[in-house]
Amino acid sequence: MKASIVTIGDEILIGQIVDTNAAWIASVLAEIGILISSKITVGDDKESILNAIRRAFDDADVVLTTGGLGPTKDDITKPALAEYFGGGMQFSPSTFARIEKLFAKRGIPLSESHKQQCHLPAAAEIIVNEMGTAPGMWFEKDDKVLCSMPGVPHEMKHLMINGVLPRLVQSSQVVYRQKTIRTSGMGESVLADLIEPVLEEHDVSIAYLPSQGQVRLRLSKVGVKGEEALLERTLDNAIAAVTQVIEPYVFGFDGETLESFVGKVLQERGLTLGTAESCTGGFIAHMITSVPGASGYFRGSVVAYDNGIKEKVLGVKRNTLEQYGAVSEQTVSEMVSGAITLLECDIAIAVSGISGPSGGTREKPVGTVWIAVGDKNTIVAKRFLFAKDRVVNIKYTANYALDQLRKFLSAR
Amino acid sequence: MKASIVTIGDEILIGQIVDTNAAWIASVLAEIGILISSKITVGDDKESILNAIRRAFDDADVVLTTGGLGPTKDDITKPALAEYFGGGMQFSPSTFARIEKLFAKRGIPLSESHKQQCHLPAAAEIIVNEMGTAPGMWFEKDDKVLCSMPGVPHEMKHLMINGVLPRLVQSSQVVYRQKTIRTSGMGESVLADLIEPVLEEHDVSIAYLPSQGQVRLRLSKVGVKGEEALLERTLDNAIAAVTQVIEPYVFGFDGETLESFVGKVLQERGLTLGTAESCTGGFIAHMITSVPGASGYFRGSVVAYDNGIKEKVLGVKRNTLEQYGAVSEQTVSEMVSGAITLLECDIAIAVSGISGPSGGTREKPVGTVWIAVGDKNTIVAKRFLFAKDRVVNIKYTANYALDQLRKFLSAR
Numbered sequence: 001m002k003a004s005i006v007t008i009g010d011e012i013l014i015g016q017i018v019d020t021n022a023a024w025i026a027s028v029l030a031e032i033g034i035l036i037s038s039k040i041t042v043g044d045d046k047e048s049i050l051n052a053i054r055r056a057f058d059d060a061d062v063v064l065t066t067g068g069l070g071p072t073k074d075d076i077t078k079p080a081l082a083e084y085f086g087g088g089m090q091f092s093p094s095t096f097a098r099i100e101k102l103f104a105k106r107g108i109p110l111s112e113s114h115k116q117q118c119h120l121p122a123a124a125e126i127i128v129n130e131m132g133t134a135p136g137m138w139f140e141k142d143d144k145v146l147c148s149m150p151g152v153p154h155e156m157k158h159l160m161i162n163g164v165l166p167r168l169v170q171s172s173q174v175v176y177r178q179k180t181i182r183t184s185g186m187g188e189s190v191l192a193d194l195i196e197p198v199l200e201e202h203d204v205s206i207a208y209l210p211s212q213g214q215v216r217l218r219l220s221k222v223g224v225k226g227e228e229a230l231l232e233r234t235l236d237n238a239i240a241a242v243t244q245v246i247e248p249y250v251f252g253f254d255g256e257t258l259e260s261f262v263g264k265v266l267q268e269r270g271l272t273l274g275t276a277e278s279c280t281g282g283f284i285a286h287m288i289t290s291v292p293g294a295s296g297y298f299r300g301s302v303v304a305y306d307n308g309i310k311e312k313v314l315g316v317k318r319n320t321l322e323q324y325g326a327v328s329e330q331t332v333s334e335m336v337s338g339a340i341t342l343l344e345c346d347i348a349i350a351v352s353g354i355s356g357p358s359g360g361t362r363e364k365p366v367g368t369v370w371i372a373v374g375d376k377n378t379i380v381a382k383r384f385l386f387a388k389d390r391v392v393n394i395k396y397t398a399n400y401a402l403d404q405l406r407k408f409l410s411a412r
Numbered sequence: 413m414k415a416s417i418v419t420i421g422d423e424i425l426i427g428q429i430v431d432t433n434a435a436w437i438a439s440v441l442a443e444i445g446i447l448i449s450s451k452i453t454v455g456d457d458k459e460s461i462l463n464a465i466r467r468a469f470d471d472a473d474v475v476l477t478t479g480g481l482g483p484t485k486d487d488i489t490k491p492a493l494a495e496y497f498g499g500g501m502q503f504s505p506s507t508f509a510r511i512e513k514l515f516a517k518r519g520i521p522l523s524e525s526h527k528q529q530c531h532l533p534a535a536a537e538i539i540v541n542e543m544g545t546a547p548g549m550w551f552e553k554d555d556k557v558l559c560s561m562p563g564v565p566h567e568m569k570h571l572m573i574n575g576v577l578p579r580l581v582q583s584s585q586v587v588y589r590q591k592t593i594r595t596s597g598m599g600e601s602v603l604a605d606l607i608e609p610v611l612e613e614h615d616v617s618i619a620y621l622p623s624q625g626q627v628r629l630r631l632s633k634v635g636v637k638g639e640e641a642l643l644e645r646t647l648d649n650a651i652a653a654v655t656q657v658i659e660p661y662v663f664g665f666d667g668e669t670l671e672s673f674v675g676k677v678l679q680e681r682g683l684t685l686g687t688a689e690s691c692t693g694g695f696i697a698h699m700i701t702s703v704p705g706a707s708g709y710f711r712g713s714v715v716a717y718d719n720g721i722k723e724k725v726l727g728v729k730r731n732t733l734e735q736y737g738a739v740s741e742q743t744v745s746e747m748v749s750g751a752i753t754l755l756e757c758d759i760a761i762a763v764s765g766i767s768g769p770s771g772g773t774r775e776k777p778v779g780t781v782w783i784a785v786g787d788k789n790t791i792v793a794k795r796f797l798f799a800k801d802r803v804v805n806i807k808y809t810a811n812y813a814l815d816q817l818r819k820f821l822s823a824r
Contacts, residue, residue, distance in 0.1 A: 011621045013448050015438030016592070016630060018430060022453070026427030036425050038460070039453035041434070044619075052450070055467065070600065070620060111605045152622070154799055180428070188482065193523045207456075208482060209423045210564070218428060275694075275715075281701025282687075282694025285715045289693025290803055292769050294717070300725070301715035303687075303697045309712040309755060313725075343721060357704050387566060391702055 001173060003034050004056035007041040008049055008068035008077050009151060021066045021156050028160060032169045033176045034062065035222075044068055049080040053146065061144050062168065067151030069117075069134035078121055078137075081148060085139045087122035092135075095126060099133050124148075127163035131155040136163055177231040178220035179239050183249040184258055184403040188215050194245045202238035212392070213399035214258065215249075217242065251406055258402045259287045265409050266297040266347075273405075274343035275301040276314055276335040278326065279353035279369060284398045299345040304335070310352075314338030327352050327364055329381045332372035336379050347375050347408070349401050353384075355393045367393050371401045373408040380408060413585060415441055416468035417451040418461075420480035420489050421563060425455040433478045433568050440572060444581045445588045446474065447634075456480055461492040465558065473556050474580065479563030481529075481546035490533055490549075493560060497551045499534035504547075507538060511545050536560075539575035543567040548575055589643040590632035591651050595661040596670055596815040600627050606657045614650035624804070625811035626670065627661075629654065663818055670814045671699045677821050678709040678759075685817075686755035687713040688726055688747040690738065691765035691781060696810045711757040716747070722764075726750030739764050739776055741793045744784035748791050759787050759820070761813050767802045779805050783813045785820040792820060 005022045012019045019041065026036045037059040042048040049068070056063040068077030082089050096118040103110050117133055120126065127136030127147075134150040136159040147164050149156045183191065188208045195217070199206060209216040219238050221231045243250050252261045266273055275284045285301035288294055304310040307326050311318055315338040316331055324330040335350035353369030360366035365385070372381035382404065386396040417434045424431045431453065438448045449471040454460040461480070468475040480489030494501050508530040515522050529545055532538065539548030539559075546562040548571040559576050561568045595603065600620045607629070611618060621628040631650050633643045655662050664673045678685055687696045697713035700706055716722040719738050723730055727750040728743055736742040747762035765781030772778035777797070784793035794816065798808040 007451075010619050011630065012435070013438060013451065014442050014590075014630075015435035015440075015448075016619075016621055016628065017623065018432050018435045020430050023424070023427035023430045026425060028427075030426050036427075036455075038464070039419075039425065039451075041451035043448075048450070070622075111601050113601055113604055154801060154804060178426075189523050189525055192525055207422050207428075209428055210482075211429065216428065218423065218426075277694075280698075281706070281710075282689075282697030282713055282715065285694030285717075286692075286698050286806075289715075289717060289767075290806070292802055294693070298693075298717050300717045300721040301694055301713070302725075303694065303701075303713035303715070305697075305701060305707055305710050305712045312756075313712070313714075313754060342725060344724075355701075389566060390704055392566065394698075394702070 001034050001062065002037045002060040003029055003062040003064060004037055004060035005039040006049075006052045006056050006063060006065040007039065007151075008044065008065055010043040012041050012067065013043040021151065021153055024153070024157065025064055025066070025160065028165065029168075030176060030178065032165065033174050034168060035174065035176060044076055046076050046080045046083075049077060050084055053080075053084055057144055063144070063146045064164070065146065065148045066156055069148070069150045077148065078119070081137065081139065081146070082121035082123070085121060085123035085141055085146075089119050090122045092118050092120045092126060095120065095135050098128065102133070127159055129155055129159055130162075131158045138164075138167070173225055175223045175225055175228055175231060176220065177228070177235055178218055179235050180254050181217040181219070181239060181243060181246075181250055182214065182252045182254075182256055182258075183217065183246060184214045184251055184399065184406070186215070186246070186249045191215055191217070191246055191249070195242050198241050198245055199238065202234070202241060204235060204238045212395045213403065251403075257291070258399065258406065260291045262402055262405050262409065263288065263291045263294060263297060265406075267293070269409075271347055272297050272299050272345040274299045274339045274345035274348045276339035276348060276350040277301060277303050278305060278310070278335075278351060279355045280351050280394050280397050280401070281305060283394050284349060284351065284401050287398055287402065299343045302339060302342065310335065314342065325364070327354060327368055327370055329370055329372070329383070332370040333374070333379045333381050336372045336374040337376075340374075340376055347373065347405070349373050349405055351397055351401055353393070353397060355390045357390060369393070369397045371397065371404050373401070373404045375412070380404065413446050413474065414449045414472040415446050415474040415476060416449055416472035418464045418468050418475060418477040419451065419453040419563075420456065420461055420477055422455045424453050424479065433563065433565055436565070436569065437476055437478070437572065440577065441580075442588060442590065444577065445586050446580060447586065447588060456488055458488050458492045458495075461489060462496055465492075465496055469556055475556070475558045476576070477558065477560045478568055481560070481562045489560065490531070493549065493551065493558070494533035494535070497533060497535035497553055497558075501531050502534045504530050504532045504538060507532065507547050510540065514545070539571055541567055541571055542574075543570045550576075550579070585637055587635045587637055587640055587643060588632065589640070589647055590630055591647050592666050593629040593631070593651060593655060593658075593662055594626065594664045594666075594668055594670075595629065595658060596626045596663055596811065596818070598627070598658070598661045603627055603629070603658055603661070607654050610653050610657050611650065614646070614653060616647060616650045624807050625815065669703075670811065670818065672703045674814055674817050674821065675700065675703045675706060675709060677818075679705070681821075683759055684709050684711050684757040686711045686751045686757035686760045688751035688760060688762040689713060689715050690717060690722070690747075690763060691767045692763050692806050692809050692813070693717060695806050696761060696763065696813050699810055699814065711755045714751060714754065722747065726754065737776070739766060739780055739782055741782055741784070741795070744782040744793050745786070745791045748784045748786040749788075752786075752788055759785065759817070761785050761817055763809055763813055765805070765809060767805045769802060781805070781809045783809065783816050785813070785816045787824070792816065
């Protein structure tokens with residue numbers, strides 16, 4: 001069984017928002033063995049929507065659409081669906097009652113556009129959207145299925161998990177397994193040169209997915225129902241062989257992130273962490289605290305954006321700042337010590353750098369960053385030079401800082 | 413002139429990475445009057461790629477492809493392009509020389525897979541990629557154009573700006589203008605009910621783009637070359653009329669973000685800012701410091717994740733924490749005062765809440781957040797209840813905190 005995703009909305013087509021829904025839908029479908037054959041994005045235009053649906057059905061048995069269902073007038077998806085599946089539009093009293101109740105609870109009066117939302121294609125089976133006003137709609141025609149969902153991510157996810165996936169999971173014939181090895185600190189080409197000879201003896205597919213200092217290696221294999229155990233075994237063998245040749249760079253598997261990995265290690269060892277951040281402006285602390293349960297090991301952070309704060313709050317010596325500058329081995333090392341003392345943590349990360357776009361010099365160009373990780377006995381500091389875009393530099397720095405923490409923990 | 417985007421890569425199709433390139437390409441093409449008619453994503457499969465290219469040319473005069481050009485073996489885009497445009501593959505000595513030089517500079521030896529990258533479709537005109545190894549390729553056939561670019565975002569952007577856009581800008585006949593009004597603190601439906609009556613007198617299109625506490629209103633109008641001034645005038649009139657009826661919620665226009673807006677106000681008034689963050693874990697500081705020049709007004713932040721840090725570093729009274737709890741009006745108010753003293757700033761933001769997934773109680777369920785903004789004379793604290801996903805709660809909280817700062821500054 002194959003699926004296509006049709007994303008509807010001028011705002012996506014024109015690039016004003018990034019389509020994160022399609023990636024999420026694809027990844028959950030992969031888990032139940034449904035492969036995506038294509039994704040198509042079209043604007044809020046009836047002909048384009050109809051065209052996209054026809055094309056999507058050329059490639060697939062299941063078409064999932066997102067978007068085009070808002071309460072405002074850029075909504076033309078429903079009439080397009082009514083035309084495609086026949087039967088016209090009709091008012092849905094049950095949807096109206098649900099919205100009325102929802103708004104009464106919030107104490108908000110119903111607007112005209114909310115009432116408009118209750119006119120739905122007559123051919124649709126309604127899937128109740130408990131997270132918002134626009135309902136999900138399920139259509140069947142010629143043994144094929146189309147499911148229309150709103151574009152708001154948490155509403156779409158709720159509908160997928162509770163309404164759509166349970167209906168799809170029964171009918172899939174293909175079996176697909178994938179496992180991902182997660183690495184940091186080494187580039188795609190070097191990893192490939194190490195891995196390719198090993199993989200010749202394993203019948204699996206591999207994809208290299210680099211991003212900001214990390215490379216994910218996705219190994220996958222397709223089969224049919226009944227072969228699940230074989231696929232799992234083949235993948236496990238390949239994963240073991242690949243992991244062996246690139247061991248120093250592997251920090252985890254599948255959904256594990258660098259921040260959840262270091263969090264797990266800290267938690268297991270009963271160690272606490274703090275950060276002292278200059279150029280990253282709190283982004284390292286944000287990554288760490290994105291992990292549920294971070295309060296078990298993360299004490300806090302000082303974002304010392306101003307040099308005065310580095311001195312006053314973190315205790316970096318004025319002399320150090322004057323002699324070596326804020327972006328130096330000496331400063332980040334003193335920031336580590338200051339953070340350990342102030343935040344009463346076992347280990348601290350400190351970073352200071354020039355994110356750009358201005359502030360660079362010949363000796364320290366934009367993108368120059370010092371990263372230090374240490375405890376009360378040992379501090380390891382390293383200098384890096386990253387790309388030249390401010391936000392990219394911040395993200396690279398945070399990833400490399402977490403990688404440095406990983407190495408520090410593994411050597412400790 | 414219309415364009416289609418074809419994004420190539422199993423990693424995109426399968427949802428392991430989110431396609432941010434397509435949105436960026438669409439937005440820069442819109443600026444030169446080239447509208448996107450569709451976006452198609454396909455996997456690393458020759459037939460699918462050829463199919464997508466054919467479909468894309470059905471809708472468009474220009475097709476831009478990204479991805480499928482990495483140094484590892486998931487690369488099959490080039491042979492597909494060679495087949496579509498004819499002429500087979502050939503070795504490009506100039507590309508090889510450039511890669512050799514690039515790697516010599518970095519002190520990295522060339523790998524086999526890098527040499528492989530220099531085999532390119534013979535029909536391609538090469539656009540030099542100064543940011544990486546995979547070159548851009550420009551093809552022409554039957555008055556239509558295809559341009560192939562690597563998928564790495566900063567490489568693609570560099571190629572677009574320096575190689576592709578200058579070639580496209582000359583031949584466009586359509587003129588398109590859009591302006592965006594940026595609002596925060598009010599929902600899409602209420603805004604629509606205020607705006608729709610006003611817009612009846614203005615011949616422009618509107619789209620509502622909600623995200624995490626903000627709604628962008630994109631007004632647009634299409635015309636032909638020579639009508640630029642008329643389009644601008646029509647849009648300006650509509651923007652003025654719309655802005656008037658929703659004035660309390662408007663913080664900026666076009667690319668202005670809430671964080672850049674408050675930054676601009678702080679800078680103009682010579683005020684400094686600090687943050688004291690609990691549940692947001694540094695994300696507010698990250699948003700503020702994503703703006704170039706933030707060091708002109710942002711002093712720093714204390715991420716007081718642990719209650720001990722709230723007490724010791726920010727001076728929140730132990731009695732306050734015990735009597736009212738960490739998530740309370742009293743605690744966030746004391747965090748504001750503590751941050752102003754410690755960080756020596758004029759204004760501080762403080763937040764404390766329960767991000768989830770655990771930690772909620774009946775009185776304070778997951779998603780409960782207190783946000784305070786204040787200076788040394790006045791502190792305004794408010795309680796919110798957000799959705800139930802940890803990362804979403806963090807982002808909503810940060811957006812509402814910045815909105816609260818905006819209101820505080822406007823009343824000050």
